[in-house]
Amino acid sequence: xxxxxxxxxxxxxxxxxxxxxxxxxxxxxxxxxxxxxxxxxxxxxxxxxxxxxxxxxxxxxxxxxxxxxxxxxxxxxxxxxxxxxxxxxxxxxxxxxxxxxxxxxxxxxxxxxx
Amino acid sequence: xxxxxxxxxxxxxxxxxxxxxxxxxxxxxxxxxxxxxxxxxxxxxxxxxxxxxxxxxxxxxxxxxxxxxxxxxxxxxxxxxxxxxxxxxxxxxxxxxxxxxxxxxxx
Numbered sequence: 001x002x003x004x005x006x007x008x009x010x011x012x013x014x015x016x017x018x019x020x021x022x023x024x025x026x027x028x029x030x031x032x033x034x035x036x037x038x039x040x041x042x043x044x045x046x047x048x049x050x051x052x053x054x055x056x057x058x059x060x061x062x063x064x065x066x067x068x069x070x071x072x073x074x075x076x077x078x079x080x081x082x083x084x085x086x087x088x089x090x091x092x093x094x095x096x097x098x099x100x101x102x103x104x105x106x107x108x109x110x111x112x113x114x
Numbered sequence: 115x116x117x118x119x120x121x122x123x124x125x126x127x128x129x130x131x132x133x134x135x136x137x138x139x140x141x142x143x144x145x146x147x148x149x150x151x152x153x154x155x156x157x158x159x160x161x162x163x164x165x166x167x168x169x170x171x172x173x174x175x176x177x178x179x180x181x182x183x184x185x186x187x188x189x190x191x192x193x194x195x196x197x198x199x200x201x202x203x204x205x206x207x208x209x210x211x212x213x214x215x216x217x218x219x220x221x
Contacts (some may be wrong), residue, residue, distance in 0.1 A: 035210070037158075045150070045158065045201055047210040061209035062115065101148050101160045101203070102169065 002026040004034075004096050006105035012086050012112050019082035020108045022096030029077035030054040033099035036070060036081050039107075040092040050099070051079055086112045116140050116204050120213035126221045133189040135216045137202035142182050146206035149178055149187045152215075153198045161200075162187065194220055 007021040022034060036048040049060035053072040060070070072079045079096055091112050096105040117140035127133050137147065145165040150158040160169045162178035165185055175190045189196055197220055202213040 044199075044215045045152075045203075045212040047203070047212060050208070050210075059208045063209070095157065097158075100163065101150065101158075101205075102163075104157045104159075107157060 002098070002103045004098065004103055004105035006094075006096060006108045009109040010111070012110070013114055014086055014088055014112055016086050016112075017082070017084050018086055018110065019080050020094060020110065022079045022081075022105050024077045024079070024098075027098075030074050034072065034079040035097045035099060035101075036068075036079075037095045037097060038064075038092050039095065048081070048094075053077075053079065086110075088112050088114075115209055116143060116207060116211055118202055118204055118211050118213040120200075120202055120216050122216060123214065124217040124219070126219045127192050128221045129192055129194060131192045133192050133196075133218060135187045135200055135202075135218075137180075137185040137187070137213050139183045139185075139204055139206075143204045143206035145181050146204055147178075147180070147185050148203045148205060149176075150201045150203065151196075151198045152201065158201065189218075192218070192220070 003025045005023045030053045033050050033052050035050045038046045048064045051058045051070045051072050053074050058070050069082045093107045095107045119138045147165045149162040152158040166178045177188045179186050199215045199217045
């Protein structure tokens with residue numbers, strides 16, 4: 001069974017760093033790119049960027065370029081989304097999804113508040 | 115970036131009605147379009163890809179059509195369990211933009 005399992009909810013302060021994860025199982029992790037999608041409270045879906053786990057090539061939305069970093073570790077079949085300095089406006093649900101959108105993680109709620 | 119514009123933003127229909135949601139791309143995306151359903155508090159679910167191909171396990175009352183810049187999602191015979199927000203997404207080029215969503219309710 002294909003699964004993407006994300007790390008748990010996080011509560012952070014502005015300026016702190018954070019890395020959340022998305023672990024794939026039940027398929028060849030390096031065969032499918034992983035996308036990250038943001039959903040702010042009560043709002044729509046926003047595509048943040050993508051990574052090819054086979055070679056860690058990344059492509060970012062201009063809206064997120066420079067503010068987040070997407071990475072992957074193919075040895076553990078895990079993709080990551082990280083921030084070096086969180087802002088209150090980063091408060092959102094974050095989803096990972098397989099490239100074709102057929103499988104999604106359960107989401108990781110990130111709350112940034114002083 | 116390719117802009118995706120959905121209409122309407124919300125709609126209310128009766129059980130059994132036929133519901134149509136449109137999605138317009140700001141430039142030609144051929145058939146690189148997907149439709150997702152997101153129920154309140156749930157993870158988005160892929161309904162249709164390649165503009166008109168039904169994802170495995172999705173009820174046949176859902177259908178998609180269109181190519182180029184204009185696309186349609188149709189729900190034949192709306193059911194109570196179809197209450198959700200529906201999103202289109204283009205995957206012709208990065209960034210893979212979503213439409214703003216269409217909220218479907220039961221009248």
